[in-house]
Amino acid sequence: MxxxxxxxxxxxxxxxxxxxxxxxxxxxxxxxxxxxxxxxxxxxxxxxxxxxxxxxxxxxxxxxxxxxxxxxxxxxxxxxxxxxxxxMQAMSRIVAIDVVSQTAIVEAGCTLEALEAAVRGHGLTCGIDLGARGTATIGGMIATNAGGQEAFRFGPMRQRVLGLEVVLPDGRVMGDLTQVIKANGGYDVKQLFIGSEGTLGIVTRACLRLAPYDGEATTAFVAIDSLDKAIGLFRRLEALPNGRLLRAEVMNARHVDVSVKDHGETALGRFSHQKECVIFEFTDPTILEEELGRALEDELIADALICKNEKERAAVWKIREDWAVDRAYPKGLWFDISVPLARLGQYVKGLSARLKSHNPDFQLFFIGHMGDGNLHVTVNAEYPITEHYKAVSKLVYEGLTEVGGFFSAEHGIGLEKRAALAEQSDPVRLTLMQDIKRLIDPNSIMNPNKVL
Ligand SMILES: Cc1cc2nc3c(=O)[nH]c(=O)nc-3n(C[C@H](O)[C@H](O)[C@H](O)COP(=O)(O)OP(=O)(O)OC[C@H]3O[C@@H](n4cnc5c(N)ncnc54)[C@H](O)[C@@H]3O)c2cc1C
Missing domain, CATH: 3.30.43.10 (Uridine Diphospho-n-acetylenolpyruvylglucosamine Reductase, domain 2)
Incomplete structure (x- = not known):
């Protein structure tokens, strides 16, 4: 056969x-x-x-x-x-960049990094960025509705896509390569394929929105006593008139501690016993420094380091992106949740308490895209805890729906979160998803057993 x-x-x-x-x-x-x-x-x-x-x-x-x-x-x-x-790697052409309309038409196998490099040449940006930028493809990012570090400004992939070309399981091609923001043609069918994780069809080409590139960023590593104070500073920086807040990546003290130690003696050593830390990136160095000075006086922040060069910036981003925690605790449990900013601090306090009372050995780690309330939570212990997934996921998901959050933020459902989808989803929504799958892929040939 x-x-x-x-x-x-x-x-x-x-x-x-x-x-x-x-x-x-x-x-x-x-x-x-x-x-x-x-x-x-x-x-x-x-x-x-x-x-x-x-x-x-x-x-x-x-x-x-x-x-x-x-x-x-x-x-x-x-x-x-x-x-x-x-x-999809043989389909990686950048078909067209339209500088005036600020759009790009690209094949699905093109990497984010390749597209970003091409549009930067025109003073533009894709308006989306993530750690896997060198390898992740536009098609994969559409299929997972990827979010990343700039989603608080530009939205996740769903908001970057203007048009799509998709091959359906029966071989028909849906050509909807619209290049405009406003296109009301009844149901927005292309949105079904964004976030469908390859279960409905193959994304072959996309038209993406671009945005003006803001220029080089100034990076600060800031220690803050609480998540609520960090969010307060985030809103202050966002509201400054003469500059733009570009990124706000949060990590808890445990994450910083493990990462700093893993990287050996660096200037960041002084942050290893602080509370939450946030990487803020801002367009204007003077304005950022002034605002952080004010935040220190107001006791909103505990400490701050403004990077003077690319080496310092790389060291700061290594704390966020280098997976030191996962190397130290390879058998931990991962979650990817989002919570409205007003309730984020309260949610983390509640989760910490729930974990502690469930098992004092369980330690909470998190990193996250703070601006949109997306936390990547890891629960670890000094021993493997894989078999505790069900109990721990219950603690992590407790109260999320009630505060308007969601159990799956940007990494998708795949195989890992199918049970959580069945438990956490509104039943009518889930039935509609199953109906849509049957309608578009009646023989279930597209990535079967994923998502549903
Ligand atoms: C270091 C690191 C950092 C990351 N940071 C982030 C982050 O900040 N934000 C975030 O959202 N994600 C992040 N991710 C996750 C990952 O990069 C994204 O999910 C990305 O969108 C996957 O793209 P890919 O091309 O690798 O897809 P793959 O992993 O190859 O596939 C992912 C899914 O998309 C489907 N698929 C792929 N191509 C197509 C296509 N052309 N048509 C239809 N279906 C398709 C696959 O079947 C699968 O279901 C990170 C991953 C790593 C390793």
Missing amino acids: VNKHIERLTAILGPGGVKIGAGVAAYDHGFDQTNLLAGLAALPRDTTQIAELLTYCNAVGLSVVPQGGRTGLSGAASSSDGQLILM
């Missing part, structure tokens, strides 16, 4: 377009070690090839796992024996 597939797939894609066994294993499996287990991969070069490919897969019931950069964090690109991986 596999040989029969290979013959037909090769006829559609040409000899270099199909990989098997060692040819698949030679690729980097990415964040999830199960991503390449299918052992059969297709590398299409254009939309027509994908349409032909899906027509065939749908006819013979061969299930398809789309993959971009394989940086996804919820198991949504995981594959298994008997499936076909659809790798």
Whole structure:
């Protein structure tokens, strides 16, 4: 049967377009070690090839796992024996950059970093950024509705997409490459594919909104006594008239402590016993320094370091992005939640107390995109706690809906959060999702068992 597939797939894609066994294993499996287990991969070069490919897969019931950069964090690109991986890297062209309209049309396999570099040449930015920028693809970011560090200003991917081209499971191509913000044509069908994690179709091209690039940022590392005070400073910086707040990345004292120690003796050592720390990036160094000075006088902040050069900036970002906590506690439990800013401090206090009373060994760590209330929570102990996932997730999700938050912020559902989706979702919403899946993919060939 596999040989029969290979013959037909090769006829559609040409000899270099199909990989098997060692040819698949030679690729980097990415964040999830199960991503390449299918052992059969297709590398299409254009939309027509994908349409032909899906027509065939749908006819013979061969299930398809789309993959971009394989940086996804919820198991949504995981594959298994008997499936076909659809790798998008051969479709990475930047089709057009329209400087006047501030839009870009791009193929789905283009990395965020490549697109950002191209639009920066025109004084523009994609308005979205994340740690995996060098590998994550635009198609993968659309499929996961990625958020990242600038979402408090520009929204997640859902707000960056103006138009989409998508190949449906039966091989039909939905061409909706609109390039305008206002396009009211009844149901906004393209939105279904944003955040669908490859379960409804293959995103092949997108038209994205761009924004004027704000220029180089000044970075400050700021220690603050409480999350509420950090949010207070965030709002003050955001409201300053002569400059723009670009990023606000928060991390708790435990995270800072472990990361600072992991990186050895640096100028950041003095922050290792503080409370919450926030990386603020702002357009104007003088205004930032003045405002932080005022915040010190007002006892809103405990300490601050303004980076003088790229080396210091890199050291600060390493504290946020280097995964030292996960290296120190490889068997911890991860969550990705969001809470309205007004209730964020109260939520974290409540969660800390719940964890402590459940098991005093359990320690709360978090980092997050503070401006939109998105926290990446990790619960760790000095021993593996994987089998406590159910009990701990109950503590993490407690009260979230009541305060207007959500159990899944920006990493998607994938395989990991399917049970949580079933428990946390409004039942009518969940039924509609199942109906939509059946309507668009009746044979369930698109990334089966993910999300739903
Ligand atoms: C260091 C690091 C930092 C990160 N930071 C952030 C962050 O700040 N914010 C954030 O939101 N995420 C973050 N992520 C998660 C990840 O980068 C995003 O989820 C990203 O959007 C995934 O893109 P990808 O191309 O790697 O997709 P993959 O991992 O390859 O796939 C992810 C999902 O998209 C589907 N898919 C991929 N391409 C297509 C396509 N063309 N059509 C249809 N479906 C497709 C896959 O089937 C899968 O369901 C981070 C990850 C890492 C490793």
